[in-house]
Amino acid sequence: MVASSTSELRTLFSSLDKDGDGRISAAELQVCMRATLGEHVPAEEAEALVASVDADGDGLLCEAEFLKLALYCDAEEEEERTRGLREAFAMYEMEGEGCITPASLGRMLGRLGNERGVGECRAMICRFDLDGDGVLSFDEFKIMMSA
Structure with a gap:
């Protein structure tokens, strides 16, 4: 509703x-x-x-x-939406650090058949990296997914 x-x-x-x-x-x-x-x-x-x-x-x-x-x-x-996003976040996070790094993003994109270099992944993350730490937290990931 x-x-x-x-x-x-x-x-x-x-x-x-x-x-x-x-x-x-x-x-x-x-x-x-x-x-x-x-x-x-x-x-x-x-x-x-x-x-x-x-x-x-x-x-x-x-x-x-x-x-x-x-x-x-x-x-x-x-x-329910947050639960689904947490599952997706966990797939990209992969390193157990609680964030998506350029390397983990690159590995996941590669598994999906969309090879990207670390530089490209860093640029992708930069667009939604609100605190400037070079990685995506779950909150930043949620914003990215709603964009």
Whole structure:
């Protein structure tokens, strides 16, 4: 349920609340997830999501509960993305130093069939080396991967 702001989520909630009663059902949540994620979510899963944040137990989501669910889903998505990036980082890091060096980048690129010299690898790293230490930390790698 990725949205860039709380106001966008409130607008989305209002558009789903067809009868204007300030609540949306699991079925309406399914429509939302199909629209925002592009995938069908089974009714049982939508009901479980509603139940996970339904503070008053009415089986419906008020705006506050909807926002809580959206933030939870965004946090889970970010955690999954970070886990994938850590796996990719580990492939390039290879030396157990907690950073990607020009040599380790060159070795990995070579394994992928994209041979590069150390100088080229150093230049590639330099573009995202924010602290100027000549290597990429995980945080710098995350920035590079989102560029």
